[in-house]
Amino acid sequence: MSDNTPKIDEISGTETTGHEWDGIEELNTPMPRWWLWVFYASILFAIAYAIAMPSIPLVNSYYKGLLGASDRKQVAQEVELMGGQKYELFNQLNGETLEGIEAKPELFRFAMAAGKSAFGDNCATCHGSGGQGFKGYPNLNDDVWLWGGTFEDIRQTLTVGIRSAHDDTRFNIMMAYGREGFLTNPQIDDLTQYVLNLSGQEAEQQAVLRAGTVFQTNCSSCHGVAGTGDQSQGAPNLTDNEWLYGGDAADIRATIYNGRQGVMPNWNERLSPEIISALAIYVHSLGGGVATPQDTNTEDAP
Ligand code: HEC
Ligand code: HEC
Numbered sequence: 001m002s003d004n005t006p007k008i009d010e011i012s013g014t015e016t017t018g019h020e021w022d023g024i025e026e027l028n029t030p031m032p033r034w035w036l037w038v039f040y041a042s043i044l045f046a047i048a049y050a051i052a053m054p055s056i057p058l059v060n061s062y063y064k065g066l067l068g069a070s071d072r073k074q075v076a077q078e079v080e081l082m083g084g085q086k087y088e089l090f091n092q093l094n095g096e097t098l099e100g101i102e103a104k105p106e107l108f109r110f111a112m113a114a115g116k117s118a119f120g121d122n123c124a125t126c127h128g129s130g131g132q133g134f135k136g137y138p139n140l141n142d143d144v145w146l147w148g149g150t151f152e153d154i155r156q157t158l159t160v161g162i163r164s165a166h167d168d169t170r171f172n173i174m175m176a177y178g179r180e181g182f183l184t185n186p187q188i189d190d191l192t193q194y195v196l197n198l199s200g201q202e203a204e205q206q207a208v209l210r211a212g213t214v215f216q217t218n219c220s221s222c223h224g225v226a227g228t229g230d231q232s233q234g235a236p237n238l239t240d241n242e243w244l245y246g247g248d249a250a251d252i253r254a255t256i257y258n259g260r261q262g263v264m265p266n267w268n269e270r271l272s273p274e275i276i277s278a279l280a281i282y283v284h285s286l287g288g289g290v291a292t293p294q295d296t297n298t299e300d301a302p
Helices: 031-051 071-083 085-092 097-103 105-124 151-160 185-197 204-219 249-258 273-286
Strands: 016-021 024-027
Touching: 085 105, 097 105, 097 273, 105 273, 151 273, 185 204, 185 249
Parallel strands: none
Antiparallel strands: 016 024
8 A cells, every 4th residue: 555645444434554454454543642641641750750769870879869768767767666665565575474464554555456466467367357266277266275275375375386397386186086997987976976965965865875985985085084175285175065176966077087187387486475475465365364454343333
């Protein structure tokens, strides 16, 4: 095509670029006006930004920008802040007892705030944003504990983890009694009824009777003769009808048949002892732990 008069596409009425492939022609549609304005605006912004902020490398230095912004300056400011009151409160958490922290309302409030924020960053993925837990991930809001719910217990759990890589990890095994052939299927069926009965749920009484000896022989060393559990071994109370892995017959049977081995990471390598203390304060308060300074006065009037 050699003539220079612009060609108009018949259907759309738009000018074409004059390019044609096997009868297919290219329309010459201009950019939408809004797009062009955004494009020009970003060019202007880039120029203004380069003038205002550190941008151009020079031989021995760099262009520092009209605003003199600098990450280093910001860090210096933050360090200065830390040097102040916050930093002192932070340091006070190290090695402090629950009573020591609760005795200083300002320190307690600081620990709660720091603990809550660290919980959102590190724990909520597994325990839920409010610590409500999921199947296999304990609810931290109730007063039901596997490994103990005192401030010291919680701090220890966080430090060494549960079945974790730490040398002193909290550790105990709920074996796969069925899969590994320690008990027969009928024995496991009976035990399922036995555990249902322990937790106050409806159960087949003949099966409960049959399972009595099996339970005492195989289960009581960890869960206790009465099935009330043992926090020093992380063995859940089976009588409270609160379940980590579910409390209907199918869940209980699956637990006994396949075993359970929940893993909680050790945090001593990732978090400082001060943050672990703050987390323990926060989790302790969630679990309806002992009184906090705000709610010591909950007794009803006579
Ligand atoms: C990768 C998942 C995961 C993360 C992340 C995690 N946990 Fe856990 N946590 C678990 C599991 C699973 C258990 C239960 C272990 C068991 O079965 O004994 C547990 C147990 C606990 C317990 C013991 C509860 C009891 O009843 O004794 C506490 C306390 C706890 N977690 C607090 C935390 C805190 C605080 C954080 C954040 C620093 C955290 N967890 C992060 C998975 C996790
Ligand atoms: C060596 C100690 C030990 C013995 C023996 C043992 N358990 Fe466990 N059991 C545990 C531990 C520890 C857990 C928690 C596992 C976890 O947190 O991942 C558990 C969990 C359970 C649970 C789940 C509770 C829940 O909240 O979901 C049931 C049910 C249970 N055991 C029943 C039994 C029965 C029945 C026997 C006997 C056949 C038995 N256990 C023997 C240690 C033991």
